[in-house]
Amino acid sequence: MIHPCGGSAMLDLHILPATADMLSEIVSLEEACFSAPWTRKMLEAELTGNPFAHFLVALSQDRSRGEGNPAILGYHCFWIVFEELRLMNLAVQGTMRRHGVGRALVMEACRQGFEQAATRATLEVRASNEAARSLYTQMGFMPVGKRPQYYTHPTEDALLMEMNPLVLPGGRRRDQTGRSGGDSPLPDSL
Incomplete structure (x- = not known):
């Protein structure tokens, strides 16, 4: 179970690999969340x-047990x-934002x-997307540069962010040599 941000209630959330039969829901979520969405x-x-891509979906417990067919709460594509x-790409249903779905993904x-032995993590985020920037900063990503006019609809700069070395809650980290261990600056509650 995932604790929602800023609340005392619990959100029963399951993070699972996406499957091809979920594509229509993923496309709908993509179109609802982005002004310049990826196409189907x-x-x-x-x-x-x-072969480098991985897709995760956030589902309520009911869907993961095969009970009913609720919508996908969020998805994440990463390489x-x-x-x-x-x-x-990270997308979360509007009504589920700030409830820990994006953080869990x-x-x-x-x-x-x-x-899989990654030593660092990178991303681009719209410069104006304060909520996403705040989430990534809280998780340990640091701004390292920008890409002018990277986004369209509207045209906007991308802020480049990086977590180097890659650090997991609870102190697990991998240094540049690929060894794991060490202390983490991230609290376990992330």
Whole structure:
């Protein structure tokens, strides 16, 4: 179970690998969340054809048990390319934002990257996306640069962020040599 941010109630959330039969829901969520969404063809290529790509979905407990068919609460597409975890797209239903869904998806991506020997994580985020920037900063990502006019609809700079070395809650980290161990600056409650 995941603790929602800023609340005392529990959100019963399950993070699972996405499957091809979830593509229509993922496309709908993508279109609802982004002003310049990836197309169905792009998402399908990432989900089924890119050997570096990984897709996770956040589901309520009911769906994970096969009880009913609630909507996907969020999804995350990320790449693991050798020693780098590359966070690509993260989308969360509007009503579920600030309830720990995005955080849980990013944490699981970091865990998978760590388990596959990634030593650092990188991402781009819209400069104006304060909520996402705050989440990433709280998780240990630091701004390292920007890409001018990277985004369209509207045209906007991308802030480049990095976690180097890759650190997991509870103190697990991987240094540049690929060894794990050490203390983490991140609290376990992330």
